[in-house]
Amino acid sequence: GFSDVHVNELLSIQPGTHPQQMLDIISELILLGLNPEPVCVALKKSPQLLKLPVMQMKKRSSYLRKLGLGEGMRWWGFYM
DSSP states (O other), X not given: OOOHHHHHHHHHHSTTOOHHHHHHHHHHHHHTTOOHHHHHHHXXXXXXXXXXXXXXXXXXXXXXXXXXXXXXXXXXXXXX
């Protein structure tokens, strides 16, 4: 799971983001097979992901899974 450090980093990335929005976006990234560290890195580099409508994030995740990306994403990082 996420360490206290990861949680604090995530909460500081996009202050004001609704907690449920953040949870939904992070959940999609976890469902792609990402570990907490790459999730934090991806969201730090692309904080706009936290502003995406959840349905759009789900569509992007679904598309990546259809392309065969998922578990392998841990190897090269994740940036949408």
